[in-house]
Amino acid sequence: MSRIAHEGAAFSEQPAASAGGSVAALHSFTPWLQETDAHAAYHLGLIAQVDERLANSAALDDKSCELADKLERWRYQHLEEGGFPPSPQQQALADALQATAAQLAGRNPVAPRRTFSAVHDQSLDFQRFPAAIAALDPAYPLDELIELARQLTTAHFSDPATDSRQSSPLPRMLLYAPLYVSSHCVNFCTYCGFxxxxDIERKQLTLEEVEQQIAVLKERGFRQLLIVGGDFPQLTTIDYMCDVVRLMVRAGIVPSIEIASQPLSGYQKLAAAGVHGLTLYQETYDRALYAQYHLRGPKRLYNYRLESHDRAAEAGVQRLGLGVLLGLCDARQDLRAMMRHALYLQDRFPACTLALSLPRIHEAPEGFAISSPVTDDDLIRFYCVLRLAFPAAHLVLSTRESVALRNRLAKICITQMSAGSSTAPGGYSESGTTAGEQFPVTDHRSPAEMTQWLQQAGFHVV
Ligand code: SF4
Incomplete structure (x- = not known):
């Protein structure tokens, strides 16, 4: 059994810069910026504004937060334009910008983010996940791996039996539904139907329509909903998303979000409105392939997306959902990077819950070819490997997969499943919708049918 023990020790952290230290650090870059930065005048102007606002702490208001957002944008532009990994000097400027932005927004300083280096440090695999890495090898017997994953899942996700005739604990399964609120999007992700x-019919739900969809889903028994929306800055605004979140909270729903990556200030507003969880997939951790699949739009910024979970957790979001889109890149390579990412987040935010998902592309818009197909057996293996590496993390499975495969995986290691899903805005209306779907659903069982199957299979359905 030693092989199934949780592996690893804490990821080392650098201390946070002191408040005064961060601004002094920012100033120390003045000569370098004057010499090398094409936008030096603008950036030095920002530093001058920082001095002005911090000179009077009573002036820390909305304008200071706007200035903090500008420093954050500068930080990500700087990281994107620099080398990978960043040079020590580039990293030092990024750290000074992070710390100064935090100070301006009145937040407690946190240790500098090191997401990129953690995700790309392959030496962590053998230090922290030796058993999981061994099990990734196709030569490792799948039956044995499935049994290990099943044991770990039972140990971490079981509830006492409610029926006195039952003596053993029941495996727990949480059902949730995605609520698509908008199919408008400015990004060009080559694999996506939005x-x-x-040329698809696009729609954004009004708040009244959102309320109707919530009522339908509540009637069907759901208490956990995932708000899904495209990235269209003029429409899917942070205020709109906060309104949707508040409607759900008022209806007694626990909301999570799967929307465009937000600045720290955006995640703070969403957390204050009641967001419990963030689901955000890096799609692929391979930076060169990421650039090929994300041709236009804000999603192109690799590091901005990669650090989304850091910003959300720093803002107070409790549940962090990660994933890769299987089919874009060598799956084993991406899975290893995702495990390093999850490890980094687990070490940095031990109070947060991790949720890991492996969506697989089955269909994509015309002209898109799946470069690295993944078989059913591979998918089962990958989920089991995640269970070995993260025994207490939720493993999430969507309705993209077939009934037979979902039933099989539920009995091995999955702890959260969507059910009765629609991937079009307004898709739960009685009258249906004419708006386009993001991807086709394969398991069409209703929530009631899904619940019935789970209960007959011995699950405690939440
Ligand atoms: S994957 Fe998301 S961001 Fe990309 S085009 Fe689709 S909806 Fe937009």
């Missing part, structure tokens, strides 16, 4: 400028 990408711009595909």
């Amino acid at each position: 990408r711009y400028p595909l």
